[in-house]
Amino acid sequence: MGRSPCCEKAHTNKGAWTKEEDDRLVAYIKAHGEGCWRSLPKAAGLLRCGKSCRLRWINYLRPDLKRGNFSDDEDELIIKLHSLLGNKTNFFLGGFRWSLIAGRLPGRTDNEIKNYWNTHIRRKLLNRGIDPATHRPLSESAQAGSEGTPPAAGASAAVATTATTSSTTTISFAAAACSRDQEDSKTDVKSLATPPPTVAVVKKEVEKCPDLNLELRISPPYQEQFYRETTPSGKEELCFDCRLGLESSRDCSCRGRRPLMVSISSGPKESAAGFDFLGLKSGVLDYRSLEMK
DNA sequence: AAAGTCACCAACCGCGAGGTT
DNA sequence: AAACCTCGCGGTTGGTGACTT
Known part of the structure; x- marks a missing residue:
């Protein structure tokens, strides 16, 4: 029944990756492509768990990653998306949030965005008097919480x-x-x-x-x-x-110029x-x- | 200069969904 | 059908460098 475990944890390295490990992983994926994370470490000569290899590749080594600071536009985009997608209780998006946001930010990973949210944006919103979890004014959120109302998933827009x-x-x-x-x-x-x-x-x-x-x-x-x-x-x-x-947002600045919505099935x-x-x-x-x- | 604190972020962990045997 | 595995996710931790006292 089933398969053998993905790796023997006792014989794998942990912690920071060395340059040599990175090189091996990159070389292997360039030659064989992504996937088969279970067998990859052995095939690539790495003493790492496949899961760890996948994470390292996705979050750090992928060639299409955009390194460096987030732009103001990216900041605002993350805030808007977070507000729209809400938290993991958002019923129709299930547990997805960071990955969806990352999908709209080319070159950024969910882990990177998550870290950025926790270290920068959260504080930024708090400074603006906005509850990062609900995107409502802090006073309003506190009141809602005390009344036993679950915080809105933030998808008010x-x-x-x-x-x-x-x-x-x-x-x-x-x-x-x-x-x-x-x-x-x-x-x-x-x-x-x-x-x-x-x-x-x-x-x-x-x-x-x-x-x-x-x-x-x-x-x-x-x-x-x-x-x-x-x-x-x-x-x-x-x-x-x-x-x-x-487009229905209060912040929309082109409201007056926008035509009526066209049926999406109206053609190309x-x-x-x-x-x-x-x-x-x-x-x-x-x-x-x-x-x- | 040293100690303490803060901020950042790579990596780990545990879980659930879905696939395989 | 059940057991087990892989993959991918969000939450959390811990190491490290920057900054402050």
Whole structure:
């Protein structure tokens, strides 16, 4: 039954990696590619656990990693995403948070972002009087906590908890007309996460007027969505919030210039309309309501 | 200059989901 | 079907350098 353990812990090194170990790991992965972490240490001549090799590669040795300080834009992006994705209790994203945020920050790892959050952003938000966990004013969060209200997952920009009973929680999303759902349901695709490019997972929707659609579209960050077409020959840059799909945000600075949302199934031009963050484009996710028993 | 404190971040740990035998 | 493994995740720890007293 089963397989043998991934490594014999008694015979593995721990702690900081040496230059030689790094070189061996890089050379091996360059020659054989990623994966098979279990057998990699032995094959590469490393006295390390496969798990440790994977971590070292992903967090430090990968050639596409961006080293150095976070820019202000990255700061704000992390805060917005953290606010949007909430904590691990976020019901539809499960335990994912840092990895999703990392997916929107090319060259950054979840571990790096997590560390940065804990050391910089957390303090920054506290200095602004904002609770890092709930993204609400500290006083408000304290009050909510004392009333026994669980902290909002922070997805206020896109998700609103509208009703709670002792046994059922109903969470409503931006409404979409049911008739449109039915017409469009066979062509809609949704994006929830953006791991490295090249992977595409698309599942066709078959249900009519579903309460919750969890289809996934995994795609590279879409640069085109930073702009929208204003004329057949011209494009206008979107504000930071719209790039994140937070066009309803109070901070949105291009509100007045923005056209009405176009049905995402209107054809190939849809992508030029932008506003598609994690598939939370209004009208894309047909989460009219979801009940959690 | 030495001691204490703080900040950073690489690495470890434990867990859950999903796959394999 | 059950046992066991791999992978990938978030939380946490510990080493180290910078800064302050």
